[in-house]
Amino acid sequence: MRMTKTGARVPVTRTETLPIRSGDDVVRIRQAVRTRAIEAGLGLVDQTKIVTAASELARNALDYGGGGEVRVDVLQEGMRKGVRLSFSDQGPGIPDIQKALTDHYTTGGGLGLGLGGAKRLSNEFHIESAVGVGTRVTIARWK
Amino acid sequence: MDRIPILKLGGVLIVTIQVDMHDRLALALEEDLTAKIASTGARGVLIEISALEIVDSFIGRMLDNIAAISRVLDAETVVVGMRPAVAITLVELGLELTGIKTALNVERGMAMMQARLHEDDEDGSARARYED
Ligand SMILES: Nc1ncnc2c1ncn2[C@@H]1O[C@H](COP(=O)(O)OP(=O)(O)O)[C@@H](O)[C@H]1O
Ligand SMILES: [Mg+2]
Numbered sequence: 424m425r426m427t428k429t430g431a432r433v434p435v436t437r438t439e440t441l442p443i444r445s446g447d448d449v450v451r452i453r454q455a456v457r458t459r460a461i462e463a464g465l466g467l468v469d470q471t472k473i474v475t476a477a478s479e480l481a482r483n484a485l486d487y488g489g490g491g492e493v494r495v496d497v498l499q500e501g502m503r504k505g506v507r508l509s510f511s512d513q514g515p516g517i518p519d520i521q522k523a524l525t526d527h528y529t530t531g532g533g534l535g536l537g538l539g540g541a542k543r544l545s546n547e548f549h550i551e552s553a554v555g556v557g558t559r560v561t562i563a564r565w566k
Numbered sequence: 567m568d569r570i571p572i573l574k575l576g577g578v579l580i581v582t583i584q585v586d587m588h589d590r591l592a593l594a595l596e597e598d599l600t601a602k603i604a605s606t607g608a609r610g611v612l613i614e615i616s617a618l619e620i621v622d623s624f625i626g627r628m629l630d631n632i633a634a635i636s637r638v639l640d641a642e643t644v645v646v647g648m649r650p651a652v653a654i655t656l657v658e659l660g661l662e663l664t665g666i667k668t669a670l671n672v673e674r675g676m677a678m679m680q681a682r683l684h685e686d687d688e689d690g691s692a693r694a695r696y697e698d
Contacts (some may be wrong), residue, residue, distance in 0.1 A: 425567075446588040446589045446590070447588060449588070450586045450588055453586065453619075453620065455620070467651045468651045468654055468655070470651075471620055471649075471651040471654070471655045472617070472653060472655050472658065474619065474620050475620045475622050475655050475659060478620060478622040478624070479622055479623060479659075482622070482624060515604060526660050532622060532691075533624075533627065534623045534626060534627050534630075534661070536623045536626075536659055536660045536661065537622075537623055539660035540623065540658070540660050540661075543658045543659070543660070544655065544658050544659060
């Protein structure tokens with residue numbers, strides 16, 4: 424798995440930003456990501472992977488980040504299409520990112536699989552977090 | 567508040583999850599199932615999830631919780647109808663769903679339950695004979 428800054432210069436063919444303020448927003452984000460994944464031509468399994476990762480990261484932004492937003496981009500680089508999601512919050516931040524990425528590590532009574540799982544389910548994964556400032560997690564999945 | 571209906575067929579409770587689950591609904595289902603297993607003495611819980619387009623760790627934890635509660639109340643949980651794309655994704659997510667049996671569809675899930683109930687009956691009658 425590559426840990427890259429997810430393609431800042433890749434052309435974006437469509438972009439939208441959705442709020443993460445409630446459990447219902449998490450449901451709406453899943454639906455929006457599904458729609459964009461289909462638009463990018465992702466197959467059923469890849470759609471399911473990116474939607475599942477989106478659900479994990481949206482819930483983290485809600486539960487730990489006190490809410491935030493997600494930017495959903497449909498990407499096209501030559502013949503290659505994909506979806507990029509960028510979740511951000513202005514919450515407490517993550518003091519030890521490596522620890523947070525470890526499977527089964529949780530501070531909230533969860534299963535501790537959200538961050539590590541989202542990384543495994545994506546082709547690109549990037550996380551930045553600063554204590555007292557907030558957290559941004561960006562993932563991408565390519566066709 | 568919305569709730570997910572729980573049906574009873576023989577000694578088995580059947581739940582069909584048809585909506586995109588949100589938090590309150592998941593918690594309500596855990597509570598309702600716990601109460602219903604206790605009040606009916608059901609020996610099995612069959613959860614049909616073919617409508618679910620994803621299973622994330624939140625739903626995974628709900629399934630785990632239901633299975634754990636059922637176990638304590640001496641009932642078995644079988645999850646049926648998981649979509650293949652969901653099953654593939656679960657593995658990569660890292661969800662193990664230990665203690666949860668799965669079956670392809672409701673018929674097979676019911677057959678698994680019936681087999682267990684039947685075994686219990688035989689144990690029971692063997693014990694009864696021994697005690698005679
Ligand atoms: N957006 C966030 N802001 C602050 N902390 C976070 C955020 N996302 C994740 N974390 C921290 O990382 C831990 C692991 O997250 P995750 O892998 O999703 O597991 P879980 O949500 O089950 O705890 C969380 O328990 C929390 O401490
Ligand atoms: Mg999480």
